[in-house]
Amino acid sequence: KEGVVLGRVADFKRRIGPKAIERKDRKPIVIITAQYKEKGLRKIMEDIKAKMADFSLPAGYVWSLGEEFKRYERAEAESRFGLILAIILIYLIMASLFESYIHPLTIMLTIPFAFTGVAIVFFLADLPLDSLSRLGLLLLCGLVVNNAIVLIDYINRLRRSGMDKYDAIVKGGRDRLRPILMTSFTTIFGLLPMTLPLLIPVLYGPFEGREKIWAPVGLVVISGLFTSTILTLIIMPTIYSLIDDLGRWMKKLFAIA
Template sequence: MEAREKIRALMPVKAGVNLRMAAGRGHYGSTGIEIELSGEEASVLELMSQQIADRLGRLPMIREVDTSLESGDQEVRVAVQRERTLAAGLSSQAVASTVSSALSSRAVSHFKTDDREVDLIMQYREEDRETLDQLKNVPVFGAEAALPLGALADFSFVEGPRSIEREDHQMRVQITAEATDRRASYGAMGAVEAVMSEMPMPPGYSWSFGRWNRYMRQDQDSGFYSLLFALPLVYMVLAALFESFTQPFTIMFSVPFALIGVALVMHLTGQPWETMTIIGLIVLLGIVVNNAIVLINHINFLRKEGLGRDDAIRLGGQHRLRPILITAITTILGMVPMVAPFLFPQWFGPVEGRAATWAPIGLVIIGGLTTSTFLTLMIIPTIYSLIDDASSFMRRVLRSA
C-alpha cells in the first residue's frame, strides 16, 4: 500500500489525464475489490457497468473504479468504391491485397537454415507508411496502368471493437476498485455488497465478487466458525479439569480481556480483520486462559488446605504473580522477532513476503496477552468471588427446595 502511494506521488499531474492503478489482488490483506457482471447482451452489460461504477465512485472508502470494457484502438477504415474499381479493370480483392501487402507483418515465405526456419516479411519501409497520405499514394497495379489507392477507396478514422470476455457461454464484464486503505477493505466489501443489492438486475443477468474476493470471504467465514467452535471446546476441557460447571466461566473471562488488547493494537497499527488475524485469535484463545488456570487452580488448592476463600484469593495472587508475569513476558518477547520489521521498518527494513503474512498473528498475540495478563490478575479474583457466591446461593436454594 505504501509503495502504491509513493508511485502515485511520483506521477506527473496533467490536465485531462486521469491516473488509474491496477487493483491489487491475489494475496491476503489486499485492498482490491472486483465485481463480475454476466449476461447475454454486451450493450446491457456496458450500461449496467457504467451505472455501478458511478455508484461505487460515490462511496467514501472506494477509489479508482474502473471497468474491463476497453475502448477500441483508433483504426483507419478503407472502403473500396466498387464502381471506380470496376471501371479501372480491378477488383475489390486486388485493392485489399495491395493494402495487406503494404502494411501486413505476415510472413510471405520462409528461409530454411540448418537449425531453424526464418520468416520472410515484405512490406513498405517504416518511413514510407507513417501517414495517411502515404497510404493513399500506394499504387494499385491493374491491367493497363497503376492507380493510387486514394482514387479507388475512401478513408475514415473509426474506433475499433471493444473487448468483452466470455465465460460459461455468457458475456462478462469486470468492475474493479480500490479501498482507501487495508483497514477499510473489508468494510468496503460490505458497502459494495449493499450497493449491489439495491441495483436492479434484468432477467438473465447476475453479479458476483471476483475470485480472490470470494476466496478471502470464504477464509474469513471459516475462521469465524473455527473461533466459535474453539470457545465451547475450551470450556469443556476446563469443566473436565476443574470438575465444575461454574469455575470455567471465571477462566473464560480472560478471553474478552484479551480482545480489548487485540482491538487496540489492530487500531494503532492500522491492520484489518483478515484471515491471519482470525488465526491469531484462535491461537490466542488457547494461550490467555493459561494464566487464569494457574491462578484459579492454586486458589482452589489453598482452600482445600483449610484457608478461607478471601485469604486463599489474596495468598494465591501473591504466589502466582511472578510465574504468570514471567510466562507472559517470555511469550511476548518470543513474538517480537515476528512483528519487529512490521513495527519498525526503518530499523529492520520493509516487511516483505511471508513476514507480512505472519506479522498479524504476532500482533494479535502480543496485544491480547498483554491486556489479558494484567486484567486477569486484577479482575479475575473478583469474578471468582462473585461466581462462588452465586454458586453457594443456588446450592442453598436447591437444598431448601
C-alpha cells in the same frame, strides 16, 4: 490460388482493447483486478458495494464481486465457526479437569479480556482484522486461559488445605504473580520480532512481503495476552470470589427447593 491481402477488405486501427474475450455462462465478462496494501479485504468489499450502489449500469449489464471475495467470505465464516468450537472445547476440557461448571466459566472470562485488548490495539493502529488475524484469535484462546488456570487452581488447592477463601485469594495472587508474569512476557517477547514489520516498517521497506503477512498474527497474540494478563491479576480474584458466592447461593437455593 492467390491470397487476398487483408488490408483490401478491412481497415486497421490501433486502439486499446482486451487481450482476450472471456465468457461466463456464455456471456462476455470483464474481470477487474487490483492489488491492495493499506486496507483489508473486508473494507474494500464495503467500499465497492457503497460505490456501486450509486452507480447505474446500462441495460443488460450486471456486476458482481469476484472469486477472491467469495473465498474470503467462506474463510471468514469458517474462522468464526472454528473460534466458537475452540471456546466450547476449552470449556469442556476445563470442566472435566476441575470437576466444576463454575470455575471454568471464571477462567473463560479471560478470553473477552484478551479480545478487548486486540480490538483496542487494532482500532488505534487502524488495522483490518483479516483471515490471519483471526487465526491469531484462535491461538489466543488457548494461551490466555493458562494464566487463569494457574491462579484459580492454586487458590482451590489452598482452600482444600483449609485456608479461608479470602486469604487463599490474597495468597494465590501474591504467590502466582511472578510465574504468571514470567510466562506471559516470555511469550510476548518471543513473538515481538514477528510484529516488527508493523511496528518499525522502515526496517522492512526493501523486503516488504512475506515478513509482513504474519505480523498481524503476532500483534493479535501480544496485545491480547498482555491485556488478559494484567486484567487477570487485577480483576480475576474479584470475579472468582463473586462467582464462587453465586455458586454457593445457587446450591442453597436448589437444596431448599
